[in-house]
Amino acid sequence: xxxxxxxAVYFLLGGFIVSVSTYVGSQGxxxxxxFTSTFPAITGVTFILIYLNGGQDATMSYAKHLLxxxxxxxxxxxxxxxxxxxxxxxxxxxxxxxLYLGCVALIKLALR
Numbered sequence: 705x706x707x708x709x710x711x712a713v714y715f716l717l718g719g720f721i722v723s724v725s726t727y728v729g730s731q732g733x734x735x736x737x738x739f740t741s742t743f744p745a746i747t748g749v750t751f752i753l754i755y756l757n758g759g760q761d762a763t764m765s766y767a768k769h770l771l772x773x774x775x776x777x778x779x780x781x782x783x784x785x786x787x788x789x790x791x792x793x794x795x796x797x798x799x800x801x802x803l804y805l806g807c808v809a810l811i812k813l814a815l816r
Contacts, residue, residue: 714753721745772815776807 705713721740729737747770755763780800787796 714749717749718746772811773808776804776811779807780804 725737725741728740750766751763754766780803783803784796784800787799790796791799
């Protein structure tokens with residue numbers, strides 16, 4: 705399998721998972737949509753693909769660094785929950801993303 709074909713398959717897998725989550729969420733089934741989008745399918749597939757392409761050390765590095773993104777993700781989701789009804793979708797989304805990126809920047813500085 706060529707490199708281009710491999711990455712096309714990766715892209716399609718990720719797009720499929722996002723599409724399923726979006727479809728389920730748009731049907732008003734928020735719990736199932738949240739489960740679908742946070743189910744470790746993407747992370748699991750990423751573990752497998754990193755292992756197959758880079759080995760055990762690369763997989764371990766990815767897994768360890770993945771944990772650093774849990775606090776920014778919690779801040780991102782919490783901000784969305786707290787501000788969506790007050791600010792509307794787009795300002796809440798922009799604020800959530802800015803908060804996420806700010807938290808990631810702080811973590812990156814702390815890890816230096």
